Structure formats: structure tokens, C-alpha cells
Amino acid sequence: MPSRQSDIPSALIGVSHLVIDPVKGKVTISEEAAKKLTPESVDYLPSWSKNEKYEPYEFQEHHDNALKADKNLPNLFPKDKNVEVTTISPKLGTEIKGVQLSDLNDAGKDEVALLASQRGVLVFRDQDLIAKGPDFLTKYVRHYGDLHIHPTSGAPQGHPDIHSVLTGNSKEDPFEKRNRLVGFHSDVSYELNPTGVSFLAVTSIPKTGGGDTVFADNIEAYNRLSPIFQEKLKDLYAVHSGVDQANYAVLKGGVVKRHPVENIHPVVRTTPSGQKVLYVNTGFTRKIVDLKTEESEYLLKFLLDHINNGHDFQIRVNWQPGTVVIFDNRVVSHSAILDFDTTDSRLIIRAAARAERPVHDLKDLNKPDKNLVFEGPEYFGGR
16 A cells, blocks of 8 residues: 555645655755755754654652863863853843753863753754764763653664754645744743753755744743732643644654653742742643633743743844754743745754752742643544
């Protein structure tokens, strides 16, 4: 029986430079396309297998690298090197030139974690980290903890802990049914231990321009609220769900490598360094616990609009060859900007370490909890 196109993840449909084997569920690159892409892009192309399955994550303790870093950052910014540091906005984002991440010792890597926790987003230019290959990248990021394996996205063959998304080379109009496609989210916030220190890079940048990533400062989003409003939020918890993401993969013929989970996290989380963060996002936050449906929808809409429309606490990162962005997923949310010509292509990769279970009060930090595996009828894969 001929394979249906719906058996292939929608992110890959229409990408003309891929050769797809729908029986094995494997993706390879055509020789013609290989001549157009950089070697590191070929190394990071997404692939998947319908036989690839993982058990839901168990709770794990996390000890933040930032807490053991030297606050003077002597290994990251040695006095004998000419390092250019530019503040992108007063409270969010720092661009750094003259530091080669691949040369840092462990103390320097810890200082990166500290600076990321303080500035949210670090933009390192002229890096060789990605060009050194997936093995080097994953070993490097494991310094910050166990790497997260995404439950639905593609990954380079042999490297399931690298999240890889290739878009473009399509004649379809992405705005045929939507006015805009900005979707702020905190990566995998539905997990019991969501990710913290995260490495992001675009290895294939649209030649027509565009494809930036926008980040929002969820610490500043919390600080902008009135003290009375902050007080009202401190005892509230919200449901974060991976079900919609898994359902989308099922509907588009994709792969769900791990059963979807839903977890309850505080609306205001406290990081190990004591920062208060407004911890809700459009991508995965579904309901405020113990509020009636209308009350939850009303409050969530306000909080999400506050984050999504807060342009005065957001920055936009423009991708250049050799750029590596390191962000603290606990304190920022982000969205891709799909403004580029869709006949062009964009390959973005991410490697991220699992962090602590979100808590409102640090006295609860690293207390064990159970991952809530979702088995309700709303999950299409369970039918």
C-alpha cells in the first residue's frame, strides 16, 4: 500500500531538499541540497523513527551551576583578552564578542550560567561550537545537567537530545489562515523538570532575511505588576500540558516519542538565585488550578497578553553565521519570527539541560514529586 503523505511530520512536508523514507520514518538530504548547505547544517538535519520511544521523565534533583560561579566572571571575561560586551536592553540580553565558548573551562561554563540567569539571554557571536559537531555540542551542554529529549520534534540521527526544526522550501502561504504566527512559550514547561540553561543556533539562515527570535523577560513581567496583584498570584498554581503538542504531532502523522504529561507549577516561580518569575506561557499553560473556568480564562488571558505584548521588556535576536544564543529558560519566554520568504529555509537547533522542579518557595526546592502522565481521552494517541 502506498504511504500517505500524512505519515510524515508536517514540518518536513514540502521541504524539497529532503529525501523521505515513509516506511522507516527516516529523513536524509539530497545530494543537490547538500551542496547548498553548510556542513554543520547537514550534521543537524532532523530525523525521526516511529520505533523511537522513551519513558516519561522521573523527578530529579538539580543543583544550579550559577550558584557556584565566581560573581566577577574572571574565566568568562579574562583581563588579558579583548572582549566586547554590549547590553541589548537595560534588563534583558547581552551580546558578547571575543569569547570562544568552546575554549571555556568548567569554571567559565558556570559563569555563563550565572550571567544567563542575570541577563536572561546571551548572544555569542563568531562561535565554532556548532561547527564542532553534535557530539561536541551535547557533551558541552551536559555540563549543566541531563539533556532533555523532546517528545515530538526531529533530531539529528544518533543525537535524540538535540531539538532540530527545519522550515521553508514550501510554496504554501503560512498566513493563509492566521494573521500572525508569534507564539511565546517557555520550552517544555509541561515537564516536571523543565529545561534551564539552553543553547540555540540557526545553522541555515534564510537568504532573504528574517527568521529572528524574540525573547520576553518574565522577571520584569512579574516586577511590572502591582504589589497587590503580585500578592494575589503568590498562592496560585497552573496546569502546564504537553497534550496539544502531542495531538498536533498525531494529527500531522508525526511521531510521539514519549507519552504526553501535564504538571502543575506555581504561577510565580522562584529560581535558585531568588528571582521571582511570572511562569505562564501561551504554548503550554492551560488552566489556573482551583479557579472556575471563566475565572481561569480571564486571568490567564491578562497574564499572557501582558507577557506577549510587553515590547518594552522584550528583545529580538538577529541570527548571523556563527551565532550561539544561551538563554535561561526559567526566566524568559520566546518565539520564532516566521517573517521570511517560505521558499527559503531555516534550520534551528537547541540543546538544553533539565533544571529544577519549579517552586514558589525555595524551602521546597528539590523536594521529590511525581510526573503526571496524561491518559485522558483528549489525547488522540491513546485512541
